[in-house]
Amino acid sequence: MKVLITGGAKELGRAFSGVLAAQGHQLVLTGRDEEALAIAEAELKAQGAAVEAHVADLGDPHATAKLIESLGGIDVLVNNGALGGPVGPTWQVDENDWWHTFEVNLRGTAFAANAAIRTMTSGRIINVVSNAGVHRWPYVTAYSVSKAAVVKLTENLAVELKHRPIAVLSYDPGMVDIGLMRRGAEMDSGDPHQRKISEWARSQRAAGRFTPVEQSADLLARIVRGEFDHLSGGLITPKDS
Numbered sequence: 001m002k003v004l005i006t007g008g009a010k011e012l013g014r015a016f017s018g019v020l021a022a023q024g025h026q027l028v029l030t031g032r033d034e035e036a037l038a039i040a041e042a043e044l045k046a047q048g049a050a051v052e053a054h055v056a057d058l059g060d061p062h063a064t065a066k067l068i069e070s071l072g073g074i075d076v077l078v079n080n081g082a083l084g085g086p087v088g089p090t091w092q093v094d095e096n097d098w099w100h101t102f103e104v105n106l107r108g109t110a111f112a113a114n115a116a117i118r119t120m121t122s123g124r125i126i127n128v129v130s131n132a133g134v135h136r137w138p139y140v141t142a143y144s145v146s147k148a149a150v151v152k153l154t155e156n157l158a159v160e161l162k163h164r165p166i167a168v169l170s171y172d173p174g175m176v177d178i179g180l181m182r183r184g185a186e187m188d189s190g191d192p193h194q195r196k197i198s199e200w201a202r203s204q205r206a207a208g209r210f211t212p213v214e215q216s217a218d219l220l221a222r223i224v225r226g227e228f229d230h231l232s233g234g235l236i237t238p239k240d241s
Contacts, residue, residue, distance in 0.1 A: 001123075002074045003224060004028040004067075006058060006112060007081030009040035011178050012128075012213070016080060019217040020224060021049035028071065030056040030064060031081060058082075058108030059100065065115035073119040076224050079109045079150075080128040085142030088193045093142075101142035106149045113157060113168070122165035126223050127154050129170045129235070139193045151235060158233030167229035171220060172237040174211025211238045 003020055007013040008029035017027055021044045029051060031037055037053035044051045056063040058081045068074060085101035086093035113125050132140065133147030154170040161168060219238050222228070228236055 001076055001224070002026045002028065003076040003078060004030065004074045005078040005080055006030050006064060008078070009033065009036040009053065012173060012176060012216070013080045014040055015178065015213050015217040016078065016220050017044065019221045021047060021051060023221055025224065027051040028074065029053040030067065032057045058104045061107050061111045064108065064112040068112065068115040068119060074116060075123040077112060077116040077125045078128065078220070078224070079112055079126065081108065082128070083143070085140060085146070087139055089139065090141045098142040102146045105143070105146035106153070109150050110153055117161070117166060120166050124167040124169065124224070124226060124229060125157070126220070127168070127170050129172050131172055131175065134172070134235070139196065155233045167226070167232040169223060169228055169232060170235040171223055172235060173216040173220065174238045175209060176213050176216050177205065177210050178213050
């Protein structure tokens, strides 16, 4: 299958692309970081994978959509790219930074999904979300609320597509010791709000609530294969699998 992964060259996205490549999928990786994309493409090709990488910033609402259309269609879209957004009380953070998080996490996801739907005859769209989109995550409200919106976007798209063989699923990969959660746990700041987030992240790690990266990536691969298509519109998490 041809699988496009936004944010597929770094952190959790890179773990996803590694597992999918090992399973023989044809990969298209996108992101903002041209160097990271080139490194990931070279590493995966050295392992025998069929992969191509393209710079496409989710902050540009049309970039990923244009790429999908130029590819002549894909089988699976993994909407993984996202911003963590500003940290602090909602009324104190920079409003432009707060809103830009929505432009990437929600608009970028929605426009990519729309483009995939327009070109797909069948397949699946996997929107990577977070516990933050289901439960409150104070002091990172842009991230939390934008991910909640993506969960609702998934539910609505699934209903609109119920007469077409295209599944749409939300995937919460769990709290993994990579990317946003690792940065949170290792954050060393004098800011009291950032310190609260760091203390909470470290407490979750110490309590054994982190999901192993390998487990998270393996479950994503199962969703890509179509094992959960019958749950279209739903939210898949490692703890439920």
